[in-house]
Amino acid sequence: MTTNTYTIREIKPEDNKQVAKIIRDVLIEFGAPKAGTAYEDKALDFLYEAYNKPKSAYFVVVINNQIIGGAGIMKLQNSEDTICELQKMYFSSEARGKGIGAEMMETCLKKALDFGFGKCYLETLPYMEGARKLYQKTGFKSLDAPLGDTGHYSCTMWMIKYLI
DSSP: OBOSSOEEEEOOGGGHHHHHHHHHHHHHHTTOOSTTSGGGOGGGGGHHHHHOSTTOEEEEEEETTEEEEEEEEEEOTTSOTTEEEEEEEEEOGGGTTTTHHHHHHHHHHHHHHHTTOSEEEEEEOTTOHHHHHHHHHTTOEEESSOOSOOOOTTOOEEEEEEOO
16 A cells, blocks of 8 residues: 555565564663563564464555554464454654554554454553554454463553454
């Protein structure tokens, strides 16, 4: 998908390093703990490979050949086959507040439907208020406890959206 200023496209192998840096930089910017978050995920430096499998996709946002954010969809580990997880949705500061996140959400949720998922789950941190507002605006509802097995024990807010 392309607009006048940016493009949303699927990740390529050569994007791995830029995307991992953005995710780690954003987590540091927000003072997130490194343990129990995406910061320490083994797959973080190899997102193309991690999402290069059936019913998985990772998208990046590009401006002037520079990646400024991304997000992915994948089946939620150790859960029902009909539940996917919105994963690793992070944007550099220059991408925030421009509607890019909403468009990325639309892209990911459409892909989740294409894959046949009926629900989309996510985990976040309480102080990532901008992200939580976007999730709520997109129809995600809070849960009282986590689903599946993400390994992100520092993420203490859980949300779900019914896609169908």
